[in-house]
Amino acid sequence: xxxxxxxxxxxxxxxxxxxxxxxxxxxxxxxxxxxxxxxxxxxxxxxxxxxxxxxxxxxxxxxxxxx
Numbered sequence: 001x002x003x004x005x006x007x008x009x010x011x012x013x014x015x016x017x018x019x020x021x022x023x024x025x026x027x028x029x030x031x032x033x034x035x036x037x038x039x040x041x042x043x044x045x046x047x048x049x050x051x052x053x054x055x056x057x058x059x060x061x062x063x064x065x066x067x
Contacts, residue, residue, distance in 0.1 A: 003055055003061040005044040009035060016065045025060075027053055037041070 003019075008035060012019050012025040013035065023034050030037075038046045043061075046056040 003043070003058050003065070005047075005058065006042050007041060008042055009046065010039045012061065013039075014025070016061075018064050018067070019061050022057070022060045022064050024052070026057070 001015075003016075009023070012055075013023070020035065027033050030046075031050060034046060034050075038049075044059065046052070047057060049062060
């Protein structure tokens with residue numbers, strides 16, 4: 001299974017706990033704990049809100065789950 005931009009953060013982390021580390025890498029960029037603040041938002045919504053490169057995050061998440 002691959003991570004898609006419309007997936008909700010809770011679903012991603014629940015199915016793939018190893019992705020938490022990737023999300024925490026972006027906490028400083030966002031200025032908040034992304035998982036604490038946006039658990040029920042899609043990856044695309046969070047990336048747009050904090051001006052994060054969506055494709056890069058998706059690549060990092062997919063890499064984490066396919067290790």
